[in-house]
Amino acid sequence: MVVTELAPTQRFYGGLLGWQFVVGGPETGGYVTATLDGCAVAGLAVADVPSPAGWCVYLATDDVSASTARAVEAGATVLMGPTTELDLGRRAVLIDPTGATVGLWESGRQTGWEVTDVPGAFVWAEQMSHDPAAARRFYTALFGYEQQDMSAPDFTYTSLGIGGSPAAGVGGYGPGAGDVPAAWTWYVAVEDADAIAPLVAHLGGEVVSGPEDTPYGRVLLVRGPAGEVLALVEQPDDATA
Structure with missing residues (x-):
């Protein structure tokens, strides 16, 4: 950033x-x-x-x-x-x-994240837009991702994978999203989403939404002091990388 x-x-x-x-x-x-x-x-x-x-x-x-x-x-x-x-x-x-x-x-010498899937570290990334079909076509053409449709009646979402392992997600905004721009969001694991939520404003940030339960954990969307957005997720006990 x-x-x-x-x-x-x-x-x-x-x-x-x-x-x-x-x-x-x-x-x-x-x-x-x-x-x-x-x-x-x-x-x-x-x-x-x-x-x-x-x-x-x-x-x-x-x-x-x-x-x-x-x-x-x-x-x-x-x-x-x-x-x-x-x-x-x-x-x-x-x-x-x-x-x-x-x-x-x-x-080169920098390979990227050195730890993932623990509190304080990366667990997931997803791209959301108003045209998820175009996003799927683009990223599949770029890297040959495998696609797994995880959509629901009111939600369009595809998991992109490599060699059978999930790598990222591509989803579509709902009808109430208005003119929210397309963006990638990354998720960082936390131990307790509800406990960490009050700290956000105290430290100079803002809670955008949540915490709320999802099939993949309790999610809190926050905005940092520079205006950047990221998601925090308290993963369920049976979560796997």
């Missing part, structure tokens, strides 16, 4: 999720790695000029140049890159055909 001020963001996520922060050297432009028990869980960068803040979900690729070209053929627009980030890896940032921003990451 790119922010204009690090301190409020560090206070928010440090207090809410127990993250600690490691500031890179001058050659990284002050890039900050958020860690949980010493393991990387997210990254923060400081913008040179004021700009909207938001988390960017990156999808792994073995060849970011080839994936970017394939994405453009499938209807994406390139916002940035591909660029080389020291010895960490190569990346590109795109706008998919439904208008959602998404990143591509070809790993």
Whole structure:
């Protein structure tokens, strides 16, 4: 995520999720790695000029140049890159055909999340839009995902998988969503969604919705101090990665 001020963001996520922060050297432009028990869980960068803040979900690729070209053929627009980030890896940032921003990451020394599926770490990511069929076509063309329809009468949702394992979700906004823009959202696990909800405002954020029960856990949607949105989920006891 790119922010204009690090301190409020560090206070928010440090207090809410127990993250600690490691500031890179001058050659990284002050890039900050958020860690949980010493393991990387997210990254923060400081913008040179004021700009909207938001988390960017990156999808792994073995060849970011080839994936970017394939994405453009499938209807994406390139916002940035591909660029080389020291010895960490190569990346590109795109706008998919439904208008959602998404990143591509070809790993070097930086492979991504070092821990998942525990409180304070990533558990899931999904893309929501007003045209889920277009999103499914795009991401399947890009990475050859397997599709599992998980829709209900009033809800369109598809799980995208690799080798039989779920990788991400693609869903459609309901009729009451209005002009909400397409976006990727990532989910971070928490031990107790109800207990953590009051901390959000205390730490400078805002509860957007929830906590509410879903088939996959108790979910709380929050907005951080820079305006970014993420989901917190208290997973059921029988949840599997």
